[in-house]
Amino acid sequence: MSLLLENVRKSYREPSGHRLPVLGISRYELAQGEQAALVGSSGGGKTTLLNVISGILAPDSGKVVVDGKDIAPLPEVVRDRFRAVKIGFVFQTFNLLPAFTALENVLLGMSFSGRGVDRAFAISLLERVGLEKRLDHTPQRMSVGEQQRVSVARSLANKPSLLLADEPTANVDPANQDLILNLIRDTCKENKVTLLMVTHAMDVANKFDRLDKLADFNDPQAAYQGAAT
């Protein structure tokens, strides 16, 4: 099992002091190498779910097992290192650092893993996404599609077991959408990386063999009412 969520609850404290339940998931799992699209309404908790899975946020309760390890009870500093090593991230807005070249952005992903940087592997990843001639280009000198390809290469820099993609094609022009999507899916398949892609575009989600709707397995109100009784 690559990803297992069990009885995961997450809420936010509102300025008024009340808690706003966002996640209430009794069970969700992905097998090793599996690829799934996750769709949900805006404000439905998709981003919070990705943050909980990646360890950016700790759940209020429950298990978040990634690659066999429950990260929910771990202290933040351990979750940070775990995320660096085991989880890749592709963002909707690419989130490349503007001062860094394509190669440096990929190397940056390696820098925080504690395993040192592998320049040759970083270059091979950029070659894999077709950017062998853009290694020294900063994001400003690259097209939107190229930037997202750098982001894909960076997400795989630490050979993660799980890749989380948050609407990676939403900001890409239609001509590049399929290219980016196929690139993510193919590279994940080649590296046996489990893929969970959040999207609101059904045409994108329909290309996946597995399509999960967040609302089908997330019921925060019930989860918190149950806890209260």
Next chain:
Amino acid sequence: MNLFSIAWKSVKQRSVASMLTALSVALGVMLMVVVLVIEGAVDGALNQRSIAYDLIIGAKGSDLQLVLSSVYRVQPPIANLPYMYLDQLQNDRRVETAIPLAFGDFTKPQHGGFPIVGTTNEYFLNEYTPGKMFEVADQEGTRQLSELYDAVIGSQVAHRNGWSVGDQFSIVHGSADSEETHDELFTIVSVLRQTGTPNDRSVFLNLEAVYILDGHQKPIDEVETRLKDFYGNDSERLGIALQQMEELKTRRAKGQQFGDESMGYGLDTPEAMKEITAVFVKTREVFDAISLQSQLKNGSKAMAVNPIRPIKRLMTSFVGPIKSALMVLTGMIIAVSGISIFVSIYNSMSDRKREIGIMRALGARRSSVFSIILAESTVLCIGGGLMGWLIGHGLSVVFAPYVSAQTGLLLDGWALNPMEFVLFPVLLVFGALVGFLPAMTAYRTDVADALTS
């Protein structure tokens, strides 16, 4: 990529702001370096390195004035001593060397108004500062005052006036801006090499020549009064002196005038008539200097001064506070630079919230982003400091010849002051201090919030 290279990238990304903040640090450090270099040169000029003698003996009065007038030649002398007292000193078993000096005249104002020092050749045969002997700048120079109207000049005098061996000049009486010119012409026989001491802006004449210049002879009555005042109860020496004065009166009564060319340029002037302003003394033992000094304290009209003490007092009471004030000023400039680094980085934090969020999402720990911001502020402080240090020393090297020509101070642009060794550790700590608050902001950044901002 380590944290410093990531920090350096960030510094480069905001190159204009980074350069300006680093420049402000550079300015402060540059001023500090220049102050330290000048202070080092002033300190070198105003301490024992300026003179290789143990004692300066002069008329009783202010010890500082005696040192400033005889060693630094920047103050009028207190009063004169009888020339005969020199003989007394030279015969003292505690004294190894006693060199007479007479002051009071200057080169003409248009020639820079440099002080005239009447002395003997022995002055040039002794070290001017411990371990250093006078050298001549010109191959033709002799470093000897062989003839009565010979002159040896310091390097600054030569440079200021374009004088060299063989040139002639006349001098004025009393003060540097006096118009009372002596008729005699002096011929330069030697130009001394630069010493970095007041000797560079001095003109040395034969002591004997000083006595025969017009206006230097005092009325006999006045001389007798002074002799009586100086020797007091020492009837033996007073008797010899007064005897010489009687002989002089007799010669004058016969119409013979000392200073007359027919009498050999006044070389027959009786010793009792001659006066000296100061005597530079080297004693045989350290204890001899103390002994001589304490002996003169009681009942003598002369005093012996250790040249270091008044100057140290001057340094402590006057130069020291000025140096401290300048150091505080430069310290404040650096502090203001630090605040500008703080403001620059702190203001950039809102723009960089997303960057920090990205790094955190990629696995950077809170401590890592904290360290990156801290590294950034220390890079700016150390980088600016290094730039200022190089500029400060570079400027000192470039302007050293000009300063030397104007003031006689020997600036060693690359001389390191011990304070400079603590400069960079201090800047490192300072950089960490000014970067602490922005770094804490980075540390506290909420990743989820930063990524959606």
